[in-house]
Amino acid sequence: MRVSLDLLRSFLAVHRSGSITGAAELLGLAQPTVTAQVRALEEALGRPLFDRVPRGVMPTAAGDELARRVADPLDRLDAVLADEPGTPYPRTVFLGGPAEFLAARVLPAVAGLVADGLELRVTAGLPDQLLDGLVAGRLDLAVTSVRPRRRGLTAEPLHDEEFALVAAPAWARRLPDPVTPHALRGVPLVAYAEEAPILRRWWRTVFDTRLTRTPNLVVADLRAVLAAVVAGAGASVLPTYLCERPLAAGELVPLLRPAVPPLNTLFLATRPQVGGRREVQAVRRSLLDAAPGW
Known part of the structure; x- marks a missing residue:
């Protein structure tokens, strides 16, 4: 039995995206075209490949098995066809x-x-x-x-972000060493979102308590948070890669050095x-x- 590569590509796009709509966007085709191709493949194979569900499609056991068998060969073929001899990077x-x-x-x-x-x-x-x-x-x-x-x-770990509670030296001089949640009540907090997720996670991990305050300053850019903290607006929790230069220059100081600093894993997805x-x-x-x- 011979099956068109177009049918297999459409099937695989539906399997990966979980919907006819998503597959059509990936392939640059109309939804009816993708639907017709999947039905044609199901008829050719004599078995259903997807069950329709309220928010898309769910592969059957036969659909999962077919995807496992055709995914790698199709990906390799598409990679070969995309390459242009003599061009180091053929596509954007x-x-x-x-x-x-x-x-x-x-x-x-x-x-x-x-x-x-x-x-x-x-x-x-x-x-x-x-x-x-x-x-x-x-x-x-x-x-x-x-x-x-x-x-x-698919995704793979890329980098573990480390976070630090930092403030300008003038604030650090007013606080005890080691700093406590009670002592920090008088220090304004700067966050990149109203919910202050980075601050709240750091409080829970390091202080083993909930942060119940709302931020004094909210700005939706960590670089702006950093600038405000360096200027003396208050304290914040920031990834260390972002504030390494102000820390080295003495414009910022860490208010606490936990034995195990909180980490956040970044993933590279494709x-x-x-x-x-x-x-x-x-x-x-x-x-x-x-x-x-x-």
């Missing part, structure tokens, strides 16, 4: 991640590739936005603080169907090679 790479981490770590790590001819388009965003972009095909790679649990995405492309692999390899030095 679309990369996403947290704005501050992109600026401080990711872009310096891939600067050499751009200098060699890579075309790169970078988008900053929050985890859900980035994962949506991957699933929809708007991104090829994304650095995210959330391990993706979505069908059709879609298997693009992960084999030469230029995507070059970006991935550059980031993984640079990460141990971060």
Whole structure:
């Protein structure tokens, strides 16, 4: 029995995205076309590959088995077809991640590739936005603080962010050593979101207590949080990569040095169907090679 590669590609896109709509966006096809191709494949194989559910489709056992068997050969074929002889990076790479981490770590790590001819388009965003972009095909790679649990995405650990409670020296001189939650009640708190998730997680992990205060200053950019803290607005919890220069210059001081500082793992996520492309692999390899030095 001979089956068109187009039918298999559409099937695999539906399997990975979990919906006809998502597959159509990935493939650049109309939804009725993808539906017809999946039905044609089911008829050719003589078995259902998906069950329809309220929010998309769920693969049957036969669908999962077919995806396992065809995914790697199709990905390898697409990677070969995408390459153009004599072109080091034949296609543009679309990369996403947290704005501050992109600026401080990711872009310096891939600067050499751009200098060699890579075309790169970078988008900053929050985890859900980035994962949506991957699933929809708007991104090829994304650095995210959330391990993706979505069908059709793969991820690998990239970097463990370390966090520190910091303030300008004038605030540190007013506080006891070691600092306590009670002593910090008189210090304004600066956060990047109203819910202050970084502050609250640090309080719970280090002080073993809940942070019940609301931030005094909220600004949706960690670099702006850093600038406010350096200027003396109060204290905040920041990733150490972001404040290493102010700490070295004495513009900031850590208010507490816990034996086990809180960590947050960042993941490098992609879609298997693009992960084999030469230029995507070059970006991935550059980031993984640079990460141990971060």
